[in-house]
Each structure stands twice: as structure tokens, then as C-alpha cells.
Amino acid sequence: MSLPPGFLDELRTRISLSQIVGRKVTWDMRKSNMAKGDWWAPCPFHQEKSASFHVDDRKGFYYCFGCHAKGDVLTFIKESENTGFMEAVELLAREAGMPMPARDPKAAEKQDHRTQLVQVMEEAVKWFRLQLKTGAAADARAYIAKRGLSDAAVDRWEIGFAPDARQSLLTALIQKGFVADLIVASGVCAKADDGSIYDRFRGRIIFPIRDARGRAISLGGRAMDPNARAKYLNGPETDLFDKGRNLYNHAPAREAAGKGQPLIVAEGYMDVIALSEAGFQATVAPLGTAVTEDQLRLMWRIADEPVIALDGDTAGIRAALRVIDLALPLLEAGKGLRFAVLPPGLDPDDLIKSQGAPAMQKVIDTAQPMVSLLWQRETEGKVFTSPETQAALEARLEALTAQIRDRLIKQRYKKVLGRLTSDLFWSQNGKKSKTPKKKGAWSIKDENGPPMASTKQSLLATPEGQVQDTLREAVVLAACIHHPGLIARFESALERLDFVGHGHDTLRSLILYHQSAPDLHAVLMEQAPLPTETVLLHPHVRITAAISASAPDDAAEHCLAEALARLQADRAHRLEISEAEDDVTGVADEGLTWRVSKAAEARHSAARGPQDAKGESVIAPNGIELDRDELNRARSLHQSIDFTRGGRGGKQ
Template structure:
């Protein structure tokens, strides 16, 4: 008696595989998965891997889910295994309703009808009337073995030909209509026309290998060139990927990486060339449902699109679509076929090695996202740069994992500052800070390094908030510092609440000053009074009051602090907020600048060195303000 698919999905979701399998197999962590010796055959070297939703033995080929494992190791029938797992998961096995039984029977019938249609179309391809289609596939470089493996066929001339061919199998036109293979003739009761005619046919299978629909390519100049079957009880275009059944097995066996291409022929050509992890959406943009299916197979698939305008638009849509779905264990890479070719054309022209080079040049999502968002943007004006920076921050903000969102924000802003930086005059020798050297035209900008993953700070959140308060107090008292430290300040992931709100307000205010400077042709005002007025207008007076309350502030936050002291104190607290790994990179970058002749980096080297030493000795930077940093 069949069970509802949604119940079985819920049962699998409530039955974590590592604990279940760990009862019988000694498992050890191996990256994202677990491994151990296979319980289904004798082995001394572990080749049995356990993933989130399945297990696989690379030695004997055993593969399955929680239900299959219980059946195989306990000798139970399917229903018995389900009942045992359901009892442990606290689920009640549903009794089959007449409606559910009818739905399951109908689904089985549709799969049978589609399979019979696929067999007929495959025969038609080898018949005289399908010769044109067979010649087309061979011209595209497909071997007979590949044609057979993918079940390619020929639809025939239409006008009821499919109904007539399948009538001896007792398949009625009504069933063909339910399967999406024929459609009623308007105004003629009981009359049907074939949905596909004069097309090369591509059977579409679900992840279990069952045919759920077809795609057809017309030969000649007709439109549409590619046509997919309509939605049915067994086919939903948004959730289906062409080639997933074959690609899934290849990826699980470690034979291939999962590649998302654009169309049927790309997938088939890639499989034939040895890239057996290729799949494709069905003539539409990649959907969230399809990405969820892909991530069940691999955490880091490769999206491979053409380098033409349509391909770049599709890549941009895909990058934007996946951001709200990202996590630390699921991402996306981008590979681009240049020269106006698709993977099929590239392989036929230059062979598999050329496509392998394309895969080797893949870009991580963070890099590809920046490139796609920067394409065509007017970055030659302050307004254009400010709008682009806001869009980058907004894109990172779509990522639900806060830590990952912060890393994306930093990576995107790093590239923004590097790519939009304008040449500046070198700072005068001596390294001392003066009113003249604080102008925007003479400062040497901080070059943000490649960030290392931040170390978890040993201090509690209250300590980190107090460090942020000290840094913000110095900045509020000496807003001219933003000319010197803006790019470094933007890298910090300050605590939520007042610190993060003030950071955003200060960066926005400083950007506004830059716009005024550019439009007026003079120096914008970085006066404390102007900043206070801005914070009052933006509703951040309470946040400012939290910062400047007298308790515990370093002397560098006072109005009488010398410029050099204020700058050193700022870098002191910056170092503690960055964390050890990133702080080491900052220090190395400052040393490289100093060795290159930038004497202005000397103060930063001294300050960051002392901060790193204090950080490693367990200090928080709050023991005696920033005196140690500026002594």
C-alpha cells in the first residue's frame, strides 16, 4: 500500500542519518560528511560515506536513505522499516485514503504512459521518418551510445499519430492528455492533436530516473525552437532539472562536479565529454526550488553560462536569486565560456580540455556578484560610486546568516575601495600628522587586506561593545579621522544597536561631505558641530549620548588630544575589534607600505604591533584607555 510522499519526506527529515547509521557503523567526521567501513560488504579501509540525506559506499555501490538502510541491515520489508522509523520519530503512519490511493495509481499510470511514449519516439528516430532528426543529432557530434543513453527520439508528424501508435497498448487519448502529450482540439469533443510534432525529443526525468515529461527541438526555422511539455500531476518545471538523475549518481560517486548549463544539448555534450555532473533548467531562469534540489547533491555547484548578453543577464538573476538562500555550507561558483560559444560548441571545436580550463577558472559567488553588479555602472562620478556601494551593502544584507553576510559585505567593499580608489599624492616625509596633511587630497589611503576568518573573541559582547564605544568616541571627537580611516572603518562588523547605527551614519555623512567637495570644487566640512547636527537630524542623538558619556573613555576621545595621539588611539581600538587573524594581515600590509617608502604607514605599524601584542597577552584594550597605544 503506497504511502504519501510528503509523509515519507517528513520521516526522512526527522531521521538524522549519522545517529541512525552510527548504531551499527563506527563513523568518523570527514569534512561535511561522515565515513566508516561499509556494513554491506567486508572492507578494512573505509569507503562508506554518510551525508545529510543519503549514504553511499564507493566500494560496493550500496546507496540509499534511512528507510533503505533499515531495510538492508534489519532485513525488514519497506512498510516494516517505515513503521519502525516512524515510531522512533514520533510520527503516525497514515492510513491510505481512497483519494490518496487514486492519486498514487494515477501517478504510476502517467509514468507508464510517458515511458511507453518514450520507447515509441526512440523507435521513430531510427525509422525512415525520423532520419532528419537522427542526422541532426549526429551532426551535433552525438554518438549512438549517447543517443540511446539519453533516450532521444522523434515525435512524428503529429495529427493523432502518437495516439494511434499507443492504442494497441490500451493507452487512451485521455491518459495522453493527462501526461501532457496531446491536447484537445477546440470545438471537437473527443478529438486530440499531438502536443509535439516534427521535433527531436528529449525525455525529462525526475531525480529517481522516472520520465515526467518531454522537451522537443524543432528542425528548421519554426518557433519556438525548444518546447517543453505542460505542467501535469508528475511534472513541475520549477522543480525539475534536466539530467539530474544521471548527474546525481556521478557526483555521489566522486566522478564529477555538478555543473549547471543552459540547455539540453549542453548537458548531453558535457556528459559525452566526461563531465557527467551536468544539469540544466528547462528553458527558464534557475529557480529557488531547483537550487534546493542542486544543493541536496553538492554544496558548491558551478553555474556555467555563455558570455553573451543573455548569459550575463541570466547569471545576474541567478546570483541575486541565491543570496537569500546562502549558508556557510551552500554556495555557488560561476564559470563563463568566452567567445560567444556554449559548452557544446566549445567542446566540439577544441575538445574537453578547453572546457576543463573554463571550470578551473571559475569564480566564487562573492567575486562574480561584484563583477555582475559593476557591469555597466557609472562609477566615474561620486553619485554613481555612492549608489553602487549602497547596492553592494544591500546585496550582502540579503544573506540570512549574519556572520556570512558580514563577510560578504567586507569582501564586496574591499573590492569597491580597491577598484574606485583615485591616485593620491604621497604624504610628506616624517610621518607626523598635521592640519595640512589631513586634507583629502594628501592622505595615503589605508589598503584593506584580504580578510582572514575572524577569530572568536574571548571577551563577552559587553567588552566588544565598550571597545566599539571607545573607537566611536574618538571618531566623533575628531571626525577628520574619517579621511584617514574611512575604508578600514567600513570593514568593521560592529555590534548591533547603537554601534552599527552610528557606523552607518558616520560613513554616510562622510560620503555626503565627499559629494559636496566634488560638486563645489572645494573641501567639504568635517567639523564636529556639523556632525552633531547631522546625528540629531537622523535621530541618533541617543546613540551619540551613549558614546560620549564620561565613564571609561580614553583620553584620545577628548577635544584636546593631539592629532597623532587620536590617530594612534583609533588604530588601537580598531585592532581589537578586527580580531587577531585580520589584525595580522593589517599589520603585514602596513609594513609593506612602509617598506615601499610610505612613511605615513609608520604610525600604523607601531600602533598595530602594540595592539597585536596586547591582544595576544589577553588584554582587551580597555584597561587604561588607549594610552599604551599612543605612548
């Protein structure tokens, strides 16, 4: 639509920029000068504490010295309300009391029709809300109270009730002066085959559905009868309502996301309400359908990386996997998805009621990137120990990444999936075979030569010192997983140690974060299945009896202390040698010699391990029996290492 000359200038003249911006910010009155039209506030477009957002009312422009956002009043409405240009003009014209210019006859007629449909919907919402207060709605009120919603929350969400009567709403709307055809066109009533008109929603709790501009465009209803054909029923597609192009709670979620909250995508109305009431106001839900491309684009207009919160059941996981396939071709730099999978059998409402908002926050904080869930889908529960199965997996991953249109995103996905594939093939082929190898039979380990691309992330391609480090790191991590009660004693050392094994650093972080979890192993298998499985199934870990789940804590503690001490001593020795090589200038240096010798002593001391008075190891062949004095010696050895410099001790 074209606007007549001067219309926008008149619009900007009638509305001051500070008047519009003032609804979104809190002015810093110490810095602002109202008389000069000079206003300052924290920027509404990024999180900050200082007032770096400047509004010049006389010129009608704003500028942020932090994020460099700038523009006029129309730009501000577009950016803050996430609207298009004409929608911003309409909002501002309504605010200024200016009629929009007439459109062509057909467009004007269509707009009038849509306006009338909105009026029908608003009256229907009011009527349903009144019905919730009647005696017929006693069971509905009891159900709402059982779900933990207060009267204030019911009013906030405009929840109503549809009596189980054929034409109650129809009669009420006709009495308001609406014609039957318009009522049917709005979707609140339907026409039967015999031409009679009946209420579409009957015996249901009603949830109004509003668009991004806050207009009522449809309704959702939850059946009170457990035997109803559909538990949830949405209004039909109309000139106002397109299920695949709208989101439940769109406008409030957009505003909350603009203030820094993560955008959460839940499954249904009650999940959105429960999350919002618990403090997660930036929550939306699709409307009775699987997530569509248009809804994904709407989400990305609100936030760059929405969190898909899914029920921890089979249906929830299936829904997540469908979203992955839908999103792959649409990915762009900076636009992605994260997936928060709830505990089995729980939805967000259940989790918040049983464990509180902090439990839900923890689920959101540990949401996985999309590539992790994609990898899990393609590999979970499968074995890739033959060239054929490995080739099949690589072909499948190649086909999936080929769907990504963005060149840079495609490259990153290929790199991440390639690294995961290499690690998986190595870990599964590295297991001991249960079937004895026949004499002369071929083995993957029989092939020598330089590391191939598929093994460059494995131990076979790492320097000798790093191989030993990686093995000991695996022992440390496995001991923590099987004996989480020891983590607190070694927490400081674990935090400061630089892990070099692939996936070990991530696993260390998760172990420290979830160390108090009732079942640490289960949590790690859910959030980082590949690194966890790789560590626990590593041959070196499996033959170390002292750290097995059945071993006493004393044995595991000794093994953990010894592994940490050896790691630190070896790294300190390598570091001193490396620095000594740099320091040598052709003349012997007594201090240099002393440093290297002390590092070697620490390394040899750690390598000897706990011994008894006769110089024999205290640990029995099964790796379980220990002497208490020698365990204390191991602890002292572990504590003597200076962790602040990667294990370097001695004179500086």
C-alpha cells in the same frame, strides 16, 4: 503516511545491507570476511583510497572511520540516492518484493493515477525512439550526427523523433489500451478548442525527462523546422511534472557528484549531453525556465557549490545575474555557487568540439565565486570619483547584502565587498586628472589625518617599506602583463616572492597559470578585472615607460629584473635588521654585524641599478635605451638573491 508495526523490521530482514551497498562500492576482499558478514570498502561518501568503510551485515549497520558516516540500509539509500525517508522505504520495498501498506483512499487513488501517467510516458518514450529509426527521421538523424553524437550516445540518452503528423502518437497509445483523457493528462497530447486531440510534439527531436527516481515524467522537443514558433518545447505541467522542481539528468548527475565530480549547471539538453559525453557526468539543466528556488535547493542537495556554466554572450550573463539575485537570500554556510563564463559566442558543446574537454575543464577550474560576479555587475564600466557616486554604490551593496538571511554569510559578504569598494575608490581617485586643477580647488589628496576605514587597504595606510614594495610589485606584474614572453625567465622568482599588495598575489597566480594564453591581458581582465585594472592604471606604472606595451622586451626585462632584485634586497635587509634586534643581548657580535652589513651591501647594490663605465645610468630619459652588458649585470644581480628565504643572502 504511517507504517504498520513490524513493517520496517521485516523490510530490513529481507534485504542484506551488503547487497545494497555492494552496488555502490568495490569490496576489499583481502580485508573482508564474507562468512562473518564483515565487509570493507573505500567509502562511497568521500574520496579515499583505503578501505575505511565497514559494513556489519549481521547487525545491519555501516560506519566509516574516515568521514564517520553511519546508519542502516534505509539511511544508506537516503544518503546515496539523495531521497526522502518514504521514498527510500518504497525503493527498498520494491527491491524486497513487499507491497507498500495501503494508504487512505484519496492518496491511493492519486498514486494510482500517477502510476498510470508514468506508464503512458514510458510507452511514449519507446514509440519516439522507434520513430528515429524510420525514413521520416532521416533529417533528424543527420542533425544528431552533425552534433557529434554516436549511436551509443543516442541510446544512452533515449533520444527519439516525433513525426510531423497530427495524431500518430495518440493512435499508437490508444492501441496500447490507454484512454484519451489519461493520454492528455500525461502532457504528450493536447485537446484543441473543438474537443479534438492532437500530438503535442510534431517534427521534433525528442529528449525524455526523468525525475530523481529515473521515471519518465515529461518530454522536451527540438524543432527541425527553423521557422517553428519555439525552437525547444517542453511538456506542460502535470501531476507528474513540475518544471521548477525538476532538473534534466538529475539522477545520473547526483550519482556522479557523489563520486567527487563537480556539479555543473548548463543551459539546455544538448549542453548537458555534450558535457556528459565529454566526461562531465555531473551536469544538469533547468527545464525551459530560469533557475528557480526549488531547483537551487535540489542542486545544493547534490553538491555544496554547483558551478553555473553560462554561454559567453549577453543572454548568458543576464541569466547568471538573475541567479545571483535569486540565490542571495538562500545562501547558507557551506552552500554557495560558482560561475564559469565561457568565451564569447561559445556554449559548452561548441567549446568541447572546437578545443576539447581540457578547455572546458580549464573554464570549470577558473570559475568565480558568486561575490565576484556580483561585484562585477555593480561596478563594471562605471566611474566612482565623486562622493555621490561612491555613496550610491555603497547603498546598493548594502541593500544587496541585506537580502542574505544567514548572519555569518552576510558578515563575510560585507567584509569582502567593503575591501573591494575601498580598493576601487582609491584606484579611481588615484588616477591623474585630465583637467588641470585650479588654484585653490579642493582635492581628495588635500585631506590629511589618520587613514579612514575606506582607505585602510590602500597604500596610504601601509608602512613606508610596504609602500615601496607594493609599488615595485605593481611594476613587476605590469611588466609580465605587457610582456608575457618574459614570464618563463622569471617564473621561479615570481613563484617564491611573497606579494603584499592587495590583490597582487591573486594576480601573480593567474599570470603564471595563463602565461601561455594568446591574449594574457584579456584573460586577466575577464577573471580578475579589479586587480588587473588597479595595477595597470597605477600612476607609478603608467610613468614607467620601460614596461609599457610598446617598449622593447629588453627594456622590460631590465626593469623587471631590477624591480625583483630591489624587492628581494630590501626585504632581506629589513629581515636581517629585525632578526638582529632580536639577537642583540647587549654585547657586540661580529657575525651579527657581518650579516647586517652584507644585507645592506645587497640592498645598496640593487638600489644603484645598472650603470655604465662612468657611473651614469644606461637608461635614456624615455626609459627605453639600454646597454646589453648592463642588462646582463641586472640579470646577474637578480639571480644572486637567495629566493628561498624571502631574499636573504650571505652567511647564515
